[in-house]
Amino acid sequence: MFGAPVVVREKDLILKKTLLLIDGSNFIFRAYHALPPLSTSTGTPTNAIRGFLSMLRVLMKDVPTDYVACVVDPKGKTFRSEIYPDYKANRPPMPEDLSVQIPLIFEGVQKEGIPFLQVPGIEADDTIGTLTKKAVEEGFNVVIATGDKDFAQLVNDNVLLVNTMGKDNSWLNSEGVEKKFGVPPEKIIDFLALMGDKIDNVPGVPKCGEKTAAKWITEFGSVDGVIENAEKVKGKIGENLRSALGFLPIARQLVTIKTDADLSAEVPSLESLKLKTPNRTELLDYYNKLEFRSWAKELKKTDVPGEVKPLETSTTAQKRAAVGAAPIEGDTLDLFSQEQESEVERTLEIVTD
Structure with missing residues (x-):
């Protein structure tokens, strides 16, 4: 988790459209480990599916917006394996009971009306990084939903991280990043390179943790x-540092999130990332197939024949805070509609350590 909340005063905010980018790969593994084994009467595992879709529902209520993308890693290797052949080489095979749920998770995301992206040859991190840069350039605010600290390098005045899955509803802005890690967002790449990444098998300086990495960057400015x-x-x-000097420039390459990937085929414009209206019949069939009875019962109450509202609509979004005035720990703030371009002063609770 990201720590305990502090109050930060934000002045002269102009509310904008918000793009929510969901680190789907991170969510899938968290969902799988969050719930005990569940299955249908025919033996199909469903714990990861149920957990994942439940997490999406919570997230869409906490970060309401009409622009969303759920992004997952592609199959196979990416450019980082060309830089370092042992990249992610230590990862164990995916558990079989999770593997069979993956296609059903992807199906569920799409049936819920959430734009889904799995770009061949491009990791989810790089897809999210590229969309973040594009969105900010086009005047959006961006919220990245993840539990992965690597994304702290993307945080700026228009980009927040959110981790709503846990006992804390946790947000990080630029000040939060610096208070949590000891370095500002623009130094996170060097910070990560020094520590390395065991999950992705990226060697750093042996025994160098967060405090040591932050101390060195504060003292010497950068990896260089x-x-x-x-x-x-x-x-x-x-x-240990001197033994790792030769690899540090490579480590820095490996932990750097790309922001210039070619997504023209998958995302011709940000308008293609607007929430879609789910087909009620198809979604009901999906719930019934997986024996999600409570959701099926809820869906049957929908009055509109053939169609059902997306998980979160602009109507709901107009009742809650925009990214610049993000709610936390269940706090609901009034939302100014997108048409109201008035400047506001708002107290934000941004999570830091």
Whole structure:
């Protein structure tokens, strides 16, 4: 989790359209481990499916917007494996009971009306990074839903991280990133390179944790500065640093999220990422197939024949806070509609440590 909340005063906010980018790959594994084994009467595992869709429902209420993309990793290797052949080489095979749920999760996302992206050869991180940059350039605010600290490098005045899945409803802005990690967003890449990433099998400096990495960056400015001053670092950690010098530039490449991937075929414009209206009949069949009885019962109450409202509509969005005035820990703030271009002063509860 991202820590405990502090109150930050934000002035002169002009509310904008918001793009919500969901780190689907991160959500899938969290959902799988969050629930005990569940299955249909015919033996199809459903715990990850149920958990994932439940997480989406919570998220869409906490970050209401009409522009959304759920992004997942593609199959196969990406450009990082060309840079470093052992990238992600230590990952165990996906559990079989999760593997069989993956296509059904993807199907569910699409039937719920949420735009879904799985770009061949491009990791979810890079798709999200590229969409974040494009959205900010086009005047959007961006909320990235994830539990992965790598995305802290993308945070700026128009980009927040949100981690709503847990006992805390957690947000990080630029100040929050610096208070949590000890370095600002623009230094996160160097911070990550020094520590390495065990999950992705990216070697860093052995025994270098967050505090040491932040200390070195504060003192020397960057990975390049650390390399140039490596002889000044004493003790065993200094020896570890000097042993890792040759790989640090590669580590920095590996942990850098691309923001210029070619997504022209998948996302011709941000308008293609607007929530879609689900087909009621297809969604009901999907719920029934997976024996999600409570959701099926809820859906049957829909009055509109053939169609059902998306998980979160602009009507609901107009009742809640925009990204610039993000609610936290169940707090609901009044939302100014997108047409109201008035400047506002709002107290934000942004999570830091």
